[in-house]
Amino acid sequence: MTAPLMPKATAVWLVENTTLTFRQIATFCELHELEIQAIADGDVAYNIIGISPVANGQLSAEEIKRCEADASANLVANIIERNVKESNAKNKKILSPSQRSDKPAAILWIVRNCPEISDPQICKLIGTTKPTIQAIRTGTRPDMSSLRAKNPVAIGLCSEKDLDAAITIAKEKAERLANPKPKKKAAAKKKTSAKKKTTTKKKTTAAKKTTAAKKKATVKKTAKTAKKTTAKKTAATKTKTAKSKAKTTKKKAVKKAK
Numbered sequence: 001m002t003a004p005l006m007p008k009a010t011a012v013w014l015v016e017n018t019t020l021t022f023r024q025i026a027t028f029c030e031l032h033e034l035e036i037q038a039i040a041d042g043d044v045a046y047n048i049i050g051i052s053p054v055a056n057g058q059l060s061a062e063e064i065k066r067c068e069a070d071a072s073a074n075l076v077a078n079i080i081e082r083n084v085k086e087s088n089a090k091n092k093k094i095l096s097p098s099q100r101s102d103k104p105a106a107i108l109w110i111v112r113n114c115p116e117i118s119d120p121q122i123c124k125l126i127g128t129t130k131p132t133i134q135a136i137r138t139g140t141r142p143d144m145s146s147l148r149a150k151n152p153v154a155i156g157l158c159s160e161k162d163l164d165a166a167i168t169i170a171k172e173k174a175e176r177l178a179n180p181k182p183k184k185k186a187a188a189k190k191k192t193s194a195k196k197k198t199t200t201k202k203k204t205t206a207a208k209k210t211t212a213a214k215k216k217a218t219v220k221k222t223a224k225t226a227k228k229t230t231a232k233k234t235a236a237t238k239t240k241t242a243k244s245k246a247k248t249t250k251k252k253a254v255k256k257a258k
Contacts, residue, residue: 013050028075106152116170
């Protein structure tokens, strides 16, 4: 059952204005029975002004009368107060005042009972902020001494299915961090990159060899062509010199004959 927005102030009003037993008030306000007795004796909460749960819409006068007649019965909150989470399942932003005030208690319960759940997961489950979670974790919250841990499922801030899912996800993450698996994809990528490097090296070496062979062949061809051209030139020059010599000898012979 969801506790009222201000449990002690509601308990003060119920003690002063009803004939309910200490047990009935304690169960409704989610306080200890001895604390209700101390409120009735004036030892505790003597300076707190009582707040009517009937005026707040958390209880009806008929419900108070029913429990006053039967001491074994428990007070049941109004449908609006009890089923706020169910009626606003699609819109998680709308919560009852008591649910909003119970968020720190739900955070404390998760921190104590499910320490593996991370802060972002708690923010999604309960709808709170990281600074409030850190303040509760470190114990620096001002009302830490009076804060009582409450199950968020019982309060109605989240479903049991969502809580179990968050716990399983947190455990899986912890197992992955504790036992990291070898990255097969990275090894495969390394192998493929090594193969590519070797193939590229082979291709480059083959290309270099082919270019060197081509260069050698071109050099040989150029040398052969140069030799041929020089031989032709020398032969042409020899024939020219021979012809010129023959002409000169003919001229000399003609002159002698004259």
